[in-house]
Amino acid sequence: MVPGLEFLQVDLNRYIYSKRLRGSDKQNRDLIVYLIWNKGRLTNVEIEKLFGMCYSAVSLSVKSIKKKLDKDKKLKRQLELLNS
Numbered sequence: 001m002v003p004g005l006e007f008l009q010v011d012l013n014r015y016i017y018s019k020r021l022r023g024s025d026k027q028n029r030d031l032i033v034y035l036i037w038n039k040g041r042l043t044n045v046e047i048e049k050l051f052g053m054c055y056s057a058v059s060l061s062v063k064s065i066k067k068k069l070d071k072d073k074k075l076k077r078q079l080e081l082l083n084s
Contacts (some may be wrong), residue, residue: 012032016050016052018050019052027065027068027075029051029061030062031065031075031078031082032064033047033051033053033058033061033062033065034062034065034066035079035083036050036062037058037062038062044059045060072084
């Protein structure tokens with residue numbers, strides 16, 4: 001479990017070593033990627049290496065979450081909890 005991500009029930013190793021995620025696992029991973037990207041803590045290349053994703057997948061994850069945040073109040077609340 002990653003400190004601060006307990007409510008997502010996140011096992012970061014699962015996201016790092018998985019080649020393909022679906023459903024809530026994908027959304028949780030994308031939300032974590034978005035949070036890291038949004039905070040500017042790591043570059044896309046560093047995020048790519050951390051999660052074993054290709055560079056364009058990082059950008060697509062960020063774009064996907066940005067789009068969903070406008071429509072999904074639950075997802076927006078999850079992000080707020082992660083930021084607090």
